[in-house]
Amino acid sequence: MEREREVVIGVKSQSTLEGLFEKIYRVKAIFKNKEVLRHSHTPANLPHRDDQINQLATILVSALRKETPSNIIMYGKTGTGKTAVVKYVGKELEKISTKYDANINFIYMNCEVVDTQYRVLANLCNNFCSERVPLTGWPTDQLYSLFIEELDKDTKVVVIVLDEIDKLVKKSGDDVLYNLTRINNDLENVKVSIMGISNDLKFTEYLDPRVISSLGEEEIIFPPYDAIQLEDILKQRVVLAFKEGVLEETVVPLCAAYAAREHGDARRALDLLRVSGEIAERKGERMVTEEYVRMAKDKIEQDRIIEVVKTLPKQSKLILYSILHLKNEDDGPIMTGEVFEVYRELCKRTSLDVLTHRRVSDLISELDMLGIITAKVVSKGRYGRTKEIYSTIPFYRVKTLLKEEIL
DNA sequence: AATCCACAGGAAGCCCGGGAAC
DNA sequence: GTTCCCGGGCTTCCTGTGGATT
Numbered sequence: 541m542e543r544e545r546e547v548v549i550g551v552k553s554q555s556t557l558e559g560l561f562e563k564i565y566r567v568k569a570i571f572k573n574k575e576v577l578r579h580s581h582t583p584a585n586l587p588h589r590d591d592q593i594n595q596l597a598t599i600l601v602s603a604l605r606k607e608t609p610s611n612i613i614m615y616g617k618t619g620t621g622k623t624a625v626v627k628y629v630g631k632e633l634e635k636i637s638t639k640y641d642a643n644i645n646f647i648y649m650n651c652e653v654v655d656t657q658y659r660v661l662a663n664l665c666n667n668f669c670s671e672r673v674p675l676t677g678w679p680t681d682q683l684y685s686l687f688i689e690e691l692d693k694d695t696k697v698v699v700i701v702l703d704e705i706d707k708l709v710k711k712s713g714d715d716v717l718y719n720l721t722r723i724n725n726d727l728e729n730v731k732v733s734i735m736g737i738s739n740d741l742k743f744t745e746y747l748d749p750r751v752i753s754s755l756g757e758e759e760i761i762f763p764p765y766d767a768i769q770l771e772d773i774l775k776q777r778v779v780l781a782f783k784e785g786v787l788e789e790t791v792v793p794l795c796a797a798y799a800a801r802e803h804g805d806a807r808r809a810l811d812l813l814r815v816s817g818e819i820a821e822r823k824g825e826r827m828v829t830e831e832y833v834r835m836a837k838d839k840i841e842q843d844r845i846i847e848v849v850k851t852l853p854k855q856s857k858l859i860l861y862s863i864l865h866l867k868n869e870d871d872g873p874i875m876t877g878e879v880f881e882v883y884r885e886l887c888k889r890t891s892l893d894v895l896t897h898r899r900v901s902d903l904i905s906e907l908d909m910l911g912i913i914t915a916k917v918v919s920k921g922r923y924g925r926t927k928e929i930y931s932t933i934p935f936y937r938v939k940t941l942l943k944e945e946i947l
Numbered sequence: 948a949a950t951c952c953a954c955a956g957g958a959a960g961c962c963c964g965g966g967a968a969c
Numbered sequence: 970g971t972t973c974c975c976g977g978g979c980t981t982c983c984t985g986t987g988g989a990t991t
Contacts, residue, residue, distance in 0.1 A: 658975065676975050677966040853978095876954065896980055901955065917955065921989030924953025950991070961980075968973080 569783060570821045570828065576780045577814040579807055582624055587776060588769045589621050595760050596629045600733075603633065603697040604640045608731035611721060611755045613705075615741050616762025619805030622737050625762075626701055633699075643696035651708035657716040660708070661687055664700070684719070688726050695729045705736035706743035714747045721754040764804025770796035773806050774813060782817065788829045791816065795833055812836050845933050848910050849941060855895055856903050858886050861942045863913060863929055868939075873928035876901060890946060904929065 575581055586593065602609045616622045630646040637644040647667055654663050661683040665673040669690040673683065702708060708716065723732050736755060744752050774792045799809035815836035820828045862882040866874045880900055887894045904927060908915040915927040
């Protein structure tokens with residue numbers, strides 16, 4: 541953001557007003573089509589995922605024969621192509637279903653948003669029912685009956701995809717899945733198959749054995765991409781995204797290498813590439829060099845943190861500020877008790893309600909999960925057990941941001 | 948070996964706002 | 970309006986614990 545403004549002002553001061561856009565326009569000699577580097581873009585083919593696509597297709601083909609496909613769980617870390625594969629196969633399946641005169645519905649849901657039993661059902665209802673179901677308010681079993689009733693009206697096969705299913709289970713338990721996997725018992729005309737996508741390889745530990753056995757009829761694993769595979773993915777997009785010859789030779793391998801180090805995340809690799817290009821573009825350069833990739837890496841990380849911090853609830857901001865305040869005072873690890881003391885003082889000064897120790901402890905854990913601090917539980921023997929808190933975030937930027945917002 | 952610190956973190960339940968139905 | 974539901978933030982009460990100290 542800031543950098544953008546600088547460039548614009550810089551150009552303006554050097555040129556007449558007529559030349560303004562012309563000059564900026566001329567500088568944009570790097571991208572051909574930036575959209576293909578975004579996450580929302582589903583490419584026409586998915587390199588190094590043939591096995592998974594075939595497995596999935598083999599399982600889902602029974603839908604064309606109007607049989608119930610097995611339930612599936614798919615495992616793999618972020619950016620390993622799970623969602624892309626599912627969407628791709630789903631699209632193909634729906635496309636071909638008309639040819640075989642099969643009525644197939646493919647429903648995709650992201651459980652990061654749809655994260656309770658109620659919301660899952662409401663979402664499903666809104667897919668099939670004519671009447672709108674409110675986001676909250678109804679008894680859950682009423683929703684379930686409505687869903688069954690509406691769903692069963694005509695003959696079809698329904699594939700329900702629950703993306704980030706581990707989030708759903710961690711938050712609301714496995715009741716939803718238990719009910720969904722047994723839904724076929726309540727249906728006469730419709731065959732339902734559940735497809736779960738999980739980022740967490742061990743998420744079945746949270747499940748009832750009965751749910752595991754019915755949900756995990758088939759399993760598909762998405763291993764992380766290695767650097768070479770990432771390079772292939774990037775190369776495929778580079779052709780579409782960038783103008784010819786604007787990338788230094790080492791740029792793509794470097795992006796791939798950075799992303800491979802972070803558990804082979806293709807999304808991260810694409811981000812790196814896009815942001816490097818953007819930085820070069822803003823600087824008015826004609827070439828994207830290694831240097832810009834490094835800058836992009838820092839920028840992505842910093843922007844992420846700033847964005848997270850900005851959207852934090854007020855109490856969490858106060859706690860984070862307390863942590864940064866303590867970090868300023870001495871370099872050693874910070875403990876929960878100290879944070880609580882500083883936090884209480886700050887509350888008094890800003891006339892905010894003081895939360896309990898218990899709650900503050902939870903909020904600290906939340907900050908840890910968001911990745912803006914690191915909190916490790918350690919035992920100090922006679923002197924108790926506590927969390928040792930470290931922060932690795934850009935100190936001054938965040939602290940001034942918080943200071944503005946709190947005080 | 949027993950003690951004991953300074954918390955962690957689970958369980959239950961309260962309160963509130965949003966929303967629907969009556 | 971009242972009366973249900975749901976979900977989220979929060980409190981209260983509680984049990985658990987690793988290892989320095991006694």
